[in-house]
Amino acid sequence: MGVAGSFPGFAGRPPGPVMDRDEADRALARLGAEHEAIETSLLALQDHAGRRLLEGADLTGVTKERWAATEQSVTLLWGYFDAYAGTLARAREIRAGRRYPGKDDLAALTDILRGDSVTVANPGAVSPGPSTGGPARLSERFTLEELVARMNDLYARSLDMVVAADSVWSALPARIDLLAAELRRTRSLAHSVGVRPGEHPAGDDLESITEELTTLRVQVISDPLAFWLPGPGSAAPGGGRPDTARYDRAARALDDVRREIEAVLDVRQDAEQRLVQLRDVLSRADRTLAEARSARGEVLAKIAASEVPAVSGPPTALQERLAAASDYRRHAQWNRLSPLLDSLEREAEDELLRARESLTSVTAPLAVRAELRGRLDAYKAKVARHGLAEDPVLIERYDAARRMLWSAPCDLRVAEQAVLRYQRAATDLLTPRLRGEHGGQGETS
Numbered sequence: 001m002g003v004a005g006s007f008p009g010f011a012g013r014p015p016g017p018v019m020d021r022d023e024a025d026r027a028l029a030r031l032g033a034e035h036e037a038i039e040t041s042l043l044a045l046q047d048h049a050g051r052r053l054l055e056g057a058d059l060t061g062v063t064k065e066r067w068a069a070t071e072q073s074v075t076l077l078w079g080y081f082d083a084y085a086g087t088l089a090r091a092r093e094i095r096a097g098r099r100y101p102g103k104d105d106l107a108a109l110t111d112i113l114r115g116d117s118v119t120v121a122n123p124g125a126v127s128p129g130p131s132t133g134g135p136a137r138l139s140e141r142f143t144l145e146e147l148v149a150r151m152n153d154l155y156a157r158s159l160d161m162v163v164a165a166d167s168v169w170s171a172l173p174a175r176i177d178l179l180a181a182e183l184r185r186t187r188s189l190a191h192s193v194g195v196r197p198g199e200h201p202a203g204d205d206l207e208s209i210t211e212e213l214t215t216l217r218v219q220v221i222s223d224p225l226a227f228w229l230p231g232p233g234s235a236a237p238g239g240g241r242p243d244t245a246r247y248d249r250a251a252r253a254l255d256d257v258r259r260e261i262e263a264v265l266d267v268r269q270d271a272e273q274r275l276v277q278l279r280d281v282l283s284r285a286d287r288t289l290a291e292a293r294s295a296r297g298e299v300l301a302k303i304a305a306s307e308v309p310a311v312s313g314p315p316t317a318l319q320e321r322l323a324a325a326s327d328y329r330r331h332a333q334w335n336r337l338s339p340l341l342d343s344l345e346r347e348a349e350d351e352l353l354r355a356r357e358s359l360t361s362v363t364a365p366l367a368v369r370a371e372l373r374g375r376l377d378a379y380k381a382k383v384a385r386h387g388l389a390e391d392p393v394l395i396e397r398y399d400a401a402r403r404m405l406w407s408a409p410c411d412l413r414v415a416e417q418a419v420l421r422y423q424r425a426a427t428d429l430l431t432p433r434l435r436g437e438h439g440g441q442g443e444t445s
Contacts, residue, residue, distance in 0.1 A: 050166025061223035116141040168224035171242040193334040200335045267338040281348040288355035303365040304409035397422040
């Protein structure tokens with residue numbers, strides 16, 4: 001692509017002071033080392049696995065555009081390198097002509113090593129476009145240092161593109177394939193428990209994840225640079241990382257579906273035990289409601305002037321849903337059984353709690369009567385210990401309170417007042433005696 005300038009004899013003014021022999025030798029040694037380093041880098045780029053993959057890939061999008069430009073850059077790089085190598089060979093040839101070069105040789109070496117001695121074809125083909133400055137030049141001239149800087153820039157941009165594409169291909173397709181394998185196992189497991197597209201949301205999610213992974217893999221293979229995030233402020237080739245956002249979303253979605261499938265599997269394993277527990281809870285709720293209804297009849301018969309709440313009937317809707325759950329289990333419809341069991345367990349516990357609250361509410365008047373009876377008998381025992389059991393006032397008030405509490409129907413408000421009158425009478429009689437027994441310190445309890 002480029003050819004070195006020829007120097008049959010030097011007839012001109014060298015750029016700057018003419019080098020002496022030592023300066024020329026040092027410059028040739030440095031340029032020789034640069035030549036070897038550039039050649040090594042170009043060969044490494046030529047053999048880079050990412051470049052070979054790019055050559056054989058059916059590319060699309062931004063990767064196709066950048067690879068076309070990179071291929072032109074690499075071709076231009078080799079042309080520059082050939083021009084550089086040819087110019088360096090010409091300088092070495094001049095230096096090798098004499099052990100002690102003369103003025104003309106040193107002037108020629110100075111022009112080659114420091115001047116714009118390298119002629120290469122115009123690289124405008126790399127960036128085609130209309131010219132705004134007149135006819136394009138067919139060639140350009142560079143100093144060796146300028147040419148090295150140009151090659152370094154082209155090499156860095158070319159390597160950056162190759163490394164970025166290779167990094168994406170190294171990171172994403174393998175991870176996508178592993179996730180796709182996990183997806184296939186999950187789909188098989190989901191099918192075994194009745195989770196299918198159109199029948200269960202998790203089945204629809206699996207279809208969506210499958211489509212996304214298939215599309216993602218095709219796009220990653222054909223346009224890897226669309227999944228590359230350059231590193232902020234990084235000038236190093238390949239400075240950045242693969243963009244795994246879509247892969248990560250698919251992985252999280254699959255994890256969510258997997259957990260749901262595992263929940264359905266758990267239902268399959270312990271469905272019978274959970275159904276037995278549900279029947280037990282609902283049976284206890286039924287018995288509690290039956291006890292509440294019986295207690296309500298007793299309260300209405302034994303307690304007067306008391307508002308007794310109504311008792312609801314048995315939870316027939318829950319029983320029907322429990323029967324549906326049993327049917328799902330018989331037909332191995334685990335995906336339908338799973339949410340139904342969860343809701344039934346919550347509602348059955350709520351129903352048992354309501355039944356217990358209903359029983360407590362209905363039997364509250366009987367509990368009040370029992371408390372009043374216990375209080376009356378406790379005071380009677382206390383006055384008997386102090387020898388006041390035969391007191392006529394206490395006997396009269398005790399009998400009155402007892403008749404009210406042990407009669408049916410019992411008026412709780414009137415009975416409570418009767419008990420309070422007996423308490424006050426007992427307290428009035430006990431207080432002086434207790435003060436005497438304890439040296440004037442009264443005891444009223």
